Amino acid sequence: MQLERWHQIKDLFSAALERTAADRSAFLDQVCGADIELIAQVRSLLDAHESSLGFIERPAAERAGLAQAFEPFDWHGRRLGNYRIVSELGRGGMSHVYKAVRDDDQYYKEVAIKLLRPGLDTHSLLQRLRDERQILAELSHPNIAQLLDGGVTETGAPYLVMEYIEGEPIDVYCEQRELSIDARINLVRSLCGAVHYVHQHLMVHGDLKGGNILVTNDGVVKLLDFGIAKLLNTASDASQSMINQVVALTPAYASPEQIRGESITTASDVYSLGVLVYKLLAGALPFEVPAELFGWEAAAALGDRPPRLPSVAAAEGKVASYRRTARQLRGDLDAIIIKALAKEPDDRYGSAEHLAEDLRRHQRGFPVDAHPDGTLYRTRKLVVRHKAATVATVLFAVAFVSGSVATAWQAHIASNERARAERHLTEIRKLTNTYLRDVYKAAMNLPGATEVRKLLVENSLKHISALEDESQDSLEFKRELAWAYQKFGDVQGDYLGANLGDTEGAVQSYRRALRLREQVAEQSPTREDLSELLSSYLALSELLAAQSKLEEAIPLVEAAHEIGKQLVATADATAAEHRLMAATELALGTHLSTIDLPRALAALQSAQVTLERLFAEKPEDPAARLDMALIHARIGFALGRAEQYESALQAYLKSSEYVEPLVRGYPADAGIMRGAAFAAVNVGEYYNFLNKPDQALEYIQLALGRVEHLHAVDPVNEQAALAVAYVLNHLGESYLLKGQAATALTHLNRALQLVNAAPPAKPTDIAEVRMLPGVTNFRLGKAHAMLNHPQDAATHLGTSVTHFQPLTDDTVIGKDAQRFTDQAKQLLDSLS
Template identity: 35%
Template structure:
């Protein structure tokens, strides 16, 4: 026997040995007779060997206890009684087991590695399958219940026992029609899509791994060779190992070549399964026997080449193949189909062909796209897999509306004469409209690219305030001209409003010019109103309106304009309720309502109305739980960023209700998601910032518990996370440098608490130097300057505790010098004034305690401080009134009274009359 033929025999033996006994006959039937004979001999030898060692001599002589798998039936494995063996593959055994409790009995499937197969590679794969199943919870995926090891170290796991038939047998035994099979298949797709959203690729989808229960519920089984897309610990498995484990009839070309697998691999396998469910046979199956004969004497490379050639035949009609003589003969050997394989022509054929394209990039981009095309087919709509010619769309329309079209034909004939008489007018109007549409498209492109270009240019001028302001002003002028266009195109109007919103943020956050920002935001809102009017049921467009309303509210907080705050909050609240009426599972809106309800709870808590506050917190929990459940479906990076934000909101509520342990777990899982998301796309600033902030939130919980070691661990993670990404221009390096100093300072404070005062003091001084350098380098950047109060409070407390009051006074004076120019430019901006007031007050406190200059400082600070406090009072009152509704009106007088008392006390403290 030559080497090539032996390789073919060995390869097919490995594949057959991996299969359950029930599937081996089908596999062997397709082999070359000579190869098949040799493979069957090898399989028989293995069976004999297993019988020979089934009851080892040492066991028979009583010199060794039997291993668990030797006589498992009737034995217990921890809480599980083994009832019978369900099946056996090349590497594992599956038992039916039972767990009994006081009030329940549960039957489960228990999977155990076979003795002799417990190599490192197999163990790693087995444990990976257990991890994957633990991460998946979907009604159409068999659930994992438990896991452990036998006394002699073999790992096992316990999963849901699914009693039913394979999906193919289920369809055939019940003679399901085409549409019923498609709807069943859609539920399988939903399970696979869920796995993909959780970064899991199955890699072995086939009918025998899809079991349908008596109730008609499909269950996806066997994640034995599934791949975690996020698992980069050890690289890919060896090609030979993966090939031996996959099922060639359902494997994609890239799997057969041993290349990297992605979600496109599962799309291919689903296409093969779909074809088999509809026609009773797999694509290209009739040629398989001939190809196996040709491959019989060839090596691995030749075999894979033929496999790929076979799949290259995708452009041939599957319907034509299905009606060939050999195909009919093969189908006739199984239960009769309800319909002919010729039903696979047309749209269904195109759907299958697109799914099983040899090149991954030509397949559906996701399982969701495949499902959507099948849904469209079932609803009589045009499918993406078929070229959308006018005739094709017309034909689909007629099929959907036969009666209406028949009635309309006669009416259309009557209109033909009138149409002919006016056609010349229409042609002229169409030419004018084409010109207008072309101009509109050009304007649309300008609006879409303007923001990107402006942001890129601004990043190149980080220190020049006047040039940056000039660029924003010119951008606003261009946007104003675009906004003057007479159009009802909701998408165009919404994108234009997006650009205004971003320009407003530059004014507000970078320049801290609230009045100018407000004017820009109001222009955005007018466009949002027009867009919503044009598309009243478009949830995305309405959601962007909520964002703009939130921007306007933030400015009015700073102005202290209570009436405007209440007016715009009510508008925003009504907008959110309108969105929820259209889309009850809109995650962004549910999250917004959770935050709103939490704020109302805070107002009630402040007023001493604890029971009502607790009710509102419960409502807030309900909203955020629904938001998280809806957002779990998101697979794209932006969706994962939103999911993390919702988890942070839930964690905040947990902390507020004294459930810090649960909050820690939520923050930990959210941090893993945000870190993975950023590593997948390092331009996602929100994902990056979320990661460091989540570790800060965890650190704060440990600080409150007095666990400074854990506090330091999470703080140093955040500092290292930021430090390694300082040069990423997408993350705004000037802002990052200011943020990094915050974590360096926190680390120094922790070191002192852990008994390392000298190192802690040096770290704090280092952080202060970093901060002052960062804000002075970008002195016109309001984002960096106004990150200071919390940082400086920590530092000044540190200096007070360590007997360095002079450093505390100088630090607050530095901040006063940085803040005053902003306050002078924005006399009606309560944020600038409140920060200035805070700094003046804290410096006065230091001087009062440590320095005789207190009186002279107080005299010079009085006018500035009181002016700032008045503005701060207005802002604070409005913030607490943010969500004031009719039931909460009575709180207003109490808040005003409390704030007035605080202001009076501060005036007295400074001898101000």
């Protein structure tokens, strides 16, 4: 049978699959006419497809008339070697797959056994199964289904014993769990590692597609089905090439050279990986197939047409979740995927490993090889690498934005032509939005980027604010400005992340974002706009509470909570909306911890229930894991306010357990490093409260190493320096509890140097910053008293009392300030 005939069969098979089972017969009668043999061949493929559950091999092709009519052999309960078959898993076009268990009393293990279908035991197909067995025997990789054993049946037919995998196809797994873009990329990177491993063993998989890649319940990728894998150093004859073409039957994932019937190479697998990434991130395939074409015919017709950008496909798709994330695909991810889908093999990535590395660079905010090297992109690359030239480059970029703003503003004033002003405004929005988003993303969690963030705020905020009056009735422009203000606030003083220590400036930026989002939500109360409004209420509330302004913070978080209840009240509420609702409960519980503990714990426990459910659904999602660390830390804080130290310690231990794996997985992420450091120091603090300094030291020294690293790579970051001083304080307390006052003094003197080098604490600073000078002097006073240095002890203790007294009326830290004041006065009395 000629290759053209096989293409015809495959075209019809693909087209028939797109129709319901009831419509297929009429469809085949219409398109095949009197070609009875053609109808029989396509129906044979359809029968094989319908009978397959596809564990190891998806539907394969068999030549019409190759197999004689047979009665399926009942293998249930029979033994093959050391294994007993218990059930059938699926039937492919060439093989049956059975579930079996080891049955030799050595140990229990579930496996999958692959056998040729009865009637297909021809020499060529028997050899193919032997080849597959040999290929798998040479592969040992955690992301490849493992060959465990093999043998021959009593009739001499070979069989394979494979690792039994409970999982779902990778595309189904991602959609059902609503995985984030980053989580999907992580799965693809694992898959690329497996494919690269295959290539290193001089093999090509040849049929990479969603159905051949399972993800287990534990989030582990498993590559399956090496039934058409090819040894690169083995010549293949024409008949073998024809079989490969027939078996693949996946035109949507096939490379152009496969469609042309040419030999497949590692570049063919890279192309298929590109299609898979496109599907996972955009929710669609790269090409819109004309309605009049189908299968291989359609693929061939589209061979010279460039694919749609993934971001465009996602934005124009029917699924809302992909439309919401379309913006995240613009730029690097578009470029990476398009490079993998290049028509010519030489224009693609040179290896699956190279593709994985570019994806990793994108995740870390580094420049990617696939991206065109434009001016703005070069700016971002310099920011990421934070070389000496970065500051000059960023200033140039800011000046460029600022100049464009000024030019557009003057043109508006001078011309009074509304249409022209609107055109300028549109250009400003595009430039400002692109600049802010790209540079902010590059510098967000990059260690050592404080100077870049400072320049970003100082040189851009005044120009952005000038645009606010020009927003007029444009909701989209107000949304963009609100986003910018929100990010400025994060950079200025988000106390949970890296910031410039400008807490009051952050409050003002958050207020501007909130005002704009209130205007938008009033005119457009969509779920997306309400979610953004909730986020603004929440950010401002958290920062005001950290400033001890609970009288304003609590109403704001209650307003956020009301929006959250509205968002989750419907059955179609998304995981992101449930997470926002939990965030409002988390913040409310924290705010109330010092004034209404029962209500605080009730809110925190409600948030915990939601976050635990979301984490169970996406255990591989770093954001979900961070949420679990945060909720346990907040519960620990509330219990600590009630002096339930043992219970607080257990909560903080759980917080640390959740965040530690992220440090190992994302060692270059400054935000994760900072969060893990404070999770560890919280554990140490409560071990100190329970007078267990040895256990405390283990955690506090771990935290110290982390904050010192962050300070070393970002020496101009005053907040990083104060974080080191904060951890040194707890380290000094542990040594004081151990009676090692001299060692404590060394660490506490260093803490005081860092505190004194920072600007004086302001009433608008967060609570920990306002408390730090007093606490440091108090502990220094204790150390000197223990060492019998009464004059030094009195100096430091007197300084601490002076510092604490204005804070004793504070709604959040007043109780702590009073406790330290009382202890300091008692020590002073003992010295006199």
